[in-house]
Amino acid sequence: MTQNIINLVWYKRDLRVLDHAALAQACERGNVLPLYIAEPDILTAPDADTIHWSFIRESLTDLRHNLAERGGTLYVRQGEAVAVLESLRHTVVEQGYDLHIWAHEETGNGLTFARDLAVIRWAKNQGVQLTEIPANGVVRHLADRDQWAGLYAGYINAAFVKAPTVIPPLPEELENISEEGQLPTHAGLGIVERALADAQSGGEREAHAVMRSFLNERGINYRREMSSPVTAYSACSRLSPHIAYGTMSARVAQHLAERHRRQVLQMPLAERERFGTDWPKMLDAFTSRLRWRSHFMQKLETEPRIEFENFVTTYDGMRSDDGGELYEAWAAGQSGYPLVDACMRALASTGWLNFRMRAMLVTFVTFDLWHHWRRPSLHLARLFVDYEPGIHYCQHQMQGGTTGVDTVRIYSPIKQSEEQDPQGIFIRHWVPELEGVPDVYVHTPWLMPGGLQAKLNVRIGQSYPKPIVDHEVAMRIARQRLAKVRNLPETQTQAHRIRVMHSSQRPAHGKESSIQRAKKKAQSEEHQPSLFEIES
Numbered sequence: 381m382t383q384n385i386i387n388l389v390w391y392k393r394d395l396r397v398l399d400h401a402a403l404a405q406a407c408e409r410g411n412v413l414p415l416y417i418a419e420p421d422i423l424t425a426p427d428a429d430t431i432h433w434s435f436i437r438e439s440l441t442d443l444r445h446n447l448a449e450r451g452g453t454l455y456v457r458q459g460e461a462v463a464v465l466e467s468l469r470h471t472v473v474e475q476g477y478d479l480h481i482w483a484h485e486e487t488g489n490g491l492t493f494a495r496d497l498a499v500i501r502w503a504k505n506q507g508v509q510l511t512e513i514p515a516n517g518v519v520r521h522l523a524d525r526d527q528w529a530g531l532y533a534g535y536i537n538a539a540f541v542k543a544p545t546v547i548p549p550l551p552e553e554l555e556n557i558s559e560e561g562q563l564p565t566h567a568g569l570g571i572v573e574r575a576l577a578d579a580q581s582g583g584e585r586e587a588h589a590v591m592r593s594f595l596n597e598r599g600i601n602y603r604r605e606m607s608s609p610v611t612a613y614s615a616c617s618r619l620s621p622h623i624a625y626g627t628m629s630a631r632v633a634q635h636l637a638e639r640h641r642r643q644v645l646q647m648p649l650a651e652r653e654r655f656g657t658d659w660p661k662m663l664d665a666f667t668s669r670l671r672w673r674s675h676f677m678q679k680l681e682t683e684p685r686i687e688f689e690n691f692v693t694t695y696d697g698m699r700s701d702d703g704g705e706l707y708e709a710w711a712a713g714q715s716g717y718p719l720v721d722a723c724m725r726a727l728a729s730t731g732w733l734n735f736r737m738r739a740m741l742v743t744f745v746t747f748d749l750w751h752h753w754r755r756p757s758l759h760l761a762r763l764f765v766d767y768e769p770g771i772h773y774c775q776h777q778m779q780g781g782t783t784g785v786d787t788v789r790i791y792s793p794i795k796q797s798e799e800q801d802p803q804g805i806f807i808r809h810w811v812p813e814l815e816g817v818p819d820v821y822v823h824t825p826w827l828m829p830g831g832l833q834a835k836l837n838v839r840i841g842q843s844y845p846k847p848i849v850d851h852e853v854a855m856r857i858a859r860q861r862l863a864k865v866r867n868l869p870e871t872q873t874q875a876h877r878i879r880v881m882h883s884s885q886r887p888a889h890g891k892e893s894s895i896q897r898a899k900k901k902a903q904s905e906e907h908q909p910s911l912f913e914i915e916s
Contacts, residue, residue: 383410386472386550388465390483391416391454392492394515394626395439396584397446399540401513402482407544409480411551414447415468416440418458418564422491423571427769429762430571431731435582437563439627442583452547456561458568461495462502468557469508475553479508484515484626487681489769490688516630517674518681518770525682525882532674536634577729580621580765587622591633594618595640600655602662608800609723612734617666620732620766623673630670637663677770679882687773688754691878692784694871698861701752709848710745711759713811716840716847718823719797720744722810729810731765736800739779740791746780747790747858748849753780781862784875785883788862790855797823813844 387406391414394400406412423433444454457464469479481503486492503510514520517532550557566573580590594602594617605615622628641663644652680686690696709715713724723741727733733741738760745756753776760776761767781788801807804822808815814825816836821828826840826847833839840846865871 384477385409385480386411386413386477386554388413388415388468388479388481390465390481391443392483392486392626393488393624394484394629395436395443395582396587396627396629397443397450397543398584399629399632400484400543401515401541402484402511403547404541404544405511405513406480406482407547411477411548412452413455413468413550413557414452414547415455415457415464416443417461417464418456418569419461419495420458420569421460422495423569425489425491426758427489427761427767430566430574431576431579431763431765432767433566433569433571434573434576434579435621435765436625438582438586439584439625440563442585442627446543446584447547450544450547451549453549455557456563458561458564462498465499465508466502466506469506471557472554475551477551477554481508481510483510483512485512485518485520487516487518487677487770490684493684515626516677517671518677520681522678522682525678525880528675528678532671536631536670536674538631540629540631540635576731576765579731580618582621582625582627584627587619587628590618590622591628591636595637599662599666600659603658603665606665606734607736609719609726609734609737609806610801612737613730613732616734618732620768623670624766624768630673634667634670637667673768673771676774677768679774680770682881686777687769690782691777692782692871692874694865694868694874695782695784698865699746699750699752701755703755706749706848707745707751707755709845710741710749711756714845714848715744715793716826716845717744717793717797717851718804718807718811718814718825719801720793722801722807725810726806727760727763731763733764736791736796739775739789740793740796742776742779743790744793746776748793748851748854750854750858750861753777753782781866783878784866784871785879790858792851794823794851811844813838 387409389403389406389412394402395416397403403412403414422428440454440456447454457468465481472479481499486496488496500510502508514535517535519528519531522528522531580586598614599617601611602615602617605611619628619633623630623633641660644655644659710720710724713721713728715721715724719737720741723733723737727741741760742753742756745751746753757773757776761769761772764772777783778786779789797807801823802819804814804817804819807822808817814822817825817828817838821832825838825844828836828838828840838844
């Protein structure tokens, strides 16, 4: 234990005490100063929304409680990170101490990336020791993606770090920084608070409660009910905002799922039957999504430009990016396609939507409306409480068909509506204009005869909009436009680079993976265009 060092634990997207390596290592070395910096530039950025701060603020309140139980104090400061850290360094040095900063590596957006680089430069210039610890199964400076699967397995299956039982407090002579600092209000950050309907609560204790209810009750039919917005709100884990802001680590989630597997296997058969026969597959589906989360975050870590630029540059200029009336109608839930509008309105109201419906929203705006993915990605980032940059931008490019390597899936809003909400339950809840429309027309209300519209007092084009685009026509045009670019030799060359750089496939039974074979074939290989798949 080093007595002349103040160990500053810089909290970012890791608002917990369990499986927090930075906190644990700092506690082993002496006096600890847990710090959260509320950064207005980041919290008011184009991809940020007041709902994010609401979740963070609740999580910080819980973190403060959890630290206090162990004798620690969460200090909160508002401002730019380097300025805050320099002020604390100055105070610490004046009292004869050195500063050692501990933090987890963060794979965030461009602003947090630039912030972290600025902190690294500042620390080097000031002689401040800065220890950044890997997180989320993401590997910084990864030389070859072929290594990633093994490294991720090593991370996710390793024992998680126990929460410290005691957090050494600051020495008395540093009482001048001992005031905790109030958690900034929305108004104090210059943002207007926006309440959500049935908003998820933040905090580490809440994260564990959500996990328990998922494993023991809500998730029993996870695999069958995750795709429909009617059932997904309950059947999905709902851990995404907690893992995004680190109130639970992905590793702890993995371990809890595996512990549940062992517990169920040890139950008497009669008790085990309540989980049904699919529960092992439910757990496998859940843990596989934890892996995919880290897989996509690794892509952004490796190539940060994909937050702003197309994976494949030959797609540049292919689509409109200037907004317009059709884009605004999509964003407002006024597209004329009931399921699209219901999803957009539900998302704006609750801050959450299941994956299939998210994908449909993105393919609608990028293919039906032929809009560049960047503007809608910012709009949806502001609506998702669980906004995670590494997943977010990779998924927008995948669903928008600009990666050059992924099968392009375009979701038909009519087919999805008929399959995922056959009785129109979700639609009628979020699009009350269609509440009285019979099931046969609830997915395609524009086909209702005029007499029935008059009888129901539902006037398509007046009380509810007509479809702003013909899906079938839009699909034919989109396929033609995309195919022209996808078949260009330069597109295939860049797609090969992306496939080698970002794909992570584990070889089965000692055999070469497809990526390893692709590397051996190298640039001379003739690449066939990936399949174009219409979910209609």
